[in-house]
Amino acid sequence: MPELPEVETIVRDLASSVPGRTIRDVEVLHANLIEGESAAEFAQALRGRRIGGVTRRAKNIVFDLGRGDRLLVNLGMTGRLLVPRRGDPLPTHLGVRMTLGRGRELIYADTRRFGRLWRTDDAGWSAFDGRLGVEPLSDDFTAERLFEMTRRSRVAVKTWLMDQARVVGVGNIYASEALFRAGVDPRRPANELALGDVERIRRATREVLTEAIEFRGTTFLDYRDASGNRGEFYDRLRVYDREGQPCPACNRPLRRIVQANRSTFFCQECQR
Ligand SMILES: [Zn+2]
Numbered sequence: 001m002p003e004l005p006e007v008e009t010i011v012r013d014l015a016s017s018v019p020g021r022t023i024r025d026v027e028v029l030h031a032n033l034i035e036g037e038s039a040a041e042f043a044q045a046l047r048g049r050r051i052g053g054v055t056r057r058a059k060n061i062v063f064d065l066g067r068g069d070r071l072l073v074n075l076g077m078t079g080r081l082l083v084p085r086r087g088d089p090l091p092t093h094l095g096v097r098m099t100l101g102r103g104r105e106l107i108y109a110d111t112r113r114f115g116r117l118w119r120t121d122d123a124g125w126s127a128f129d130g131r132l133g134v135e136p137l138s139d140d141f142t143a144e145r146l147f148e149m150t151r152r153s154r155v156a157v158k159t160w161l162m163d164q165a166r167v168v169g170v171g172n173i174y175a176s177e178a179l180f181r182a183g184v185d186p187r188r189p190a191n192e193l194a195l196g197d198v199e200r201i202r203r204a205t206r207e208v209l210t211e212a213i214e215f216r217g218t219t220f221l222d223y224r225d226a227s228g229n230r231g232e233f234y235d236r237l238r239v240y241d242r243e244g245q246p247c248p249a250c251n252r253p254l255r256r257i258v259q260a261n262r263s264t265f266f267c268q269e270c271q272r
Helices: 002-017 041-044 122-130 142-151 158-163 172-180 195-214
Strands: 023-028 054-057 059-068 067-072 079-082 094-100 105-110 118-120 255-259 260-267
Touching: 002 054, 002 059, 023 041, 041 118, 041 260, 067 079, 067 122, 118 122, 122 255, 142 195, 158 172, 172 195, 172 260
Parallel strands: none
Antiparallel strands: 023 094, 054 059, 059 067, 067 118, 079 105, 094 105, 255 260
16 A cells, blocks of 8 residues: 555656646546546546646645645555556556546556546535644654654554544555654554654654655555556565564564554564
């Protein structure tokens, strides 16, 4: 499932090719990908609209359409959003096809179709934005704020970190990686962390997300960037998907446990 670095990589790619282009036509091949209105209404409302900027909020891709209107895309498990170069083969499992000005296309493809696309006006956007937690790469992500937030929860810190109403964009891969780098046991209740633990988690989370963006994300199954390439961060993972392999710091075998139905990978020696 794409997490913050994968979505950020796609957004940066799209931000260099899509802004300033007008949506000439929209073809919806799978109506159930469209939320909040019919496929025909969605297509009609987008035709003729000019895309201003492309940004990210949590794991959502946000196209600014002007006048406070936005097109939002959530990739779900296997969604892909790309602008093929002329002559590139189109991906399989096409979901939505937008013809842009100057001969380009913006394609949404999705094998399992858990993704969604929807439009919002300014009020809808504010409500949506308000339900989401703090962006871990923003200036708002301070140790003091994080520490304050952890005081109210007995949830295990790994599960806590993945709650999108608290901190956005950190999913299963990067939560395991960040806690390893921070040296914090993923099973510790959030409200028992000391300020020093929280500061290390904050620093490690930013570090692992920033590095993953530099390597254009982590490809597990279907993730591809907007040019159709795989992310290269997989080889740099230190604990995720490495059960039984030696810890990169102490050489003892890494462990896998299940928390909130998700696998957690960690080192029992290095993480306290
Ligand atoms: Zn270790």
